Amino acid sequence: MKFALLFLAAVLSCSCSGKKTENVTYEFTSIRRGAIERTTTSSGTINPVASVKVLPRMSGKVEKIYVDYNDTVKAGDVLAELNTEVIRLKRDQQRAAVTKARANYELQLINYRSQQILAEKNFISEYELRTSLTTVENLAADLAVAEANLRVIETELNQYAYITSPIDGIVLDRNINVGDTVVDSSSNNSSSIFTLAENLKEMQIEAVVGELDVASIYKGQAVRFTLESLPGRSFTGEVETLRMVPVVSNNVVSYTVIINVENHDGVLLPGMTCAVNFIVERADNILLVSNAALRYQPTALTMEQIGEMVFFASLANMDEDQRKAAIEEREQAMATRNTSTNNDITRLLSGTQSPRSSRQQPSGQGRRAEVVMRNIWFLNDSGKLEVIQVQTGITNGSLTEIRTTEDLEGKQVILREKI
Secondary structure, three states, X not given: XXXXXXXXXXXXXXXXXXXXXXOOEEEXXXXXXXXXXXXXXXXXXXXXXXXXXXXXXXXXXXXXXXXXXXXXXXXXXXXXXXXXXXXXXXXXXXHHXXXXXXXXXXXXXHHXXXXXXXXXXXXXXXXXXXXXXXXXXXXXXXXXXXXXXXXXXXHHHHHHOEEEOOOOEEEEEEOOOOOOEEOOOOOOOOOOOEEEEOOXXXXXXXXXXXXXXXXXXXXXXXXXXXXXXXXXXXXXXXXXXXXXXXXEEOOEXXXXXXXXXXXXXXXXXXXXXXXXXXXXXXXXXXXXXXXXXXXXXOOOOOHHHHHHHHHHHHHHHOOHHHHHHHHHHHHHHHHHHHHHHHHHHHHHHHOOOOXXXXXXXXXXXXXXXOOOEEEEEEEOOXXXXXXXXXXXXXXXXXXXXXXXXXXXXXXXXXXXXXX
């Protein structure tokens, strides 16, 4: 029984500590100093900061059009003119109605004044005088209505028939042609006939950001974006606002972010789509290393050997008390593991199950937040593998900031093993 135990222990020991002896060729990379950014990506559409849709204020047929696409206009400039033949006839008709209403009113007013004299001499009753006054007031109201209707027609003729620009800007869209019939804006069938942009020197991007990334967006945040139509060129902007109204599409929640951009050279056109990078975090003059170097783990070493080398490398980042505590803890853990391994061998030979198989993982409550350290492997002057531990910072997906007390700038570290 004792021989069997020793044999099984020897087999397990060999399986855990066996070392690969074949030659390995490495690919190296350098630790360099530079700047790095962590970004959140999105897509968006470029639009004018302010645009106005011009609707007709009266119905009619388009007689003349004075502007076209991309024309610059001033507030009050005439954009188009509607045919006014019918409305001129209405004006003449209403003028006649005003003349008639005024004549009736003036005649009745003379009659009322005569009846006032008669009433003073008691030739007519008070009722007849009041009836005459009521007739005067009614005719005065009719005259006022006729004059108001005339002013409406004259306003339509002198103003509404001429479609003018409400702002200084540029014509983005024209939806009418000469001869088209337009409907006034009070009708449900009315539609815009011109779209004007206030200023194309200042544009905005409407970007869609998912709910997982929206927490990293804030007002004033720097933004960089590119266009497929202008390859090799990058533009900058600044977050203006985050609209709190969520947009739900296919059970995916997103939010609209408004980004202000300058367009002094006029290359940014309304409707262009762009790829947006929100700069969440940036650091300058720091040590950088490839992410592949942080992921590398030697295949020529066993897990035991790697663990031992990493442990001793971690001691360099500790003070004297921490080193002493770490060494004592490791020695206790190794003693406990050896005892547990011997017990497992005995149970295997006796056919019993290790009680560790039913051990539950800790719940994680009360765990202390620790700084995560990463390993970087390199070859020393003798060509042997060595490892150092560094604290990582910002990453952009390909490079990562490393923080260490050693001067590692220019150091050659292992990127991967060549096949």
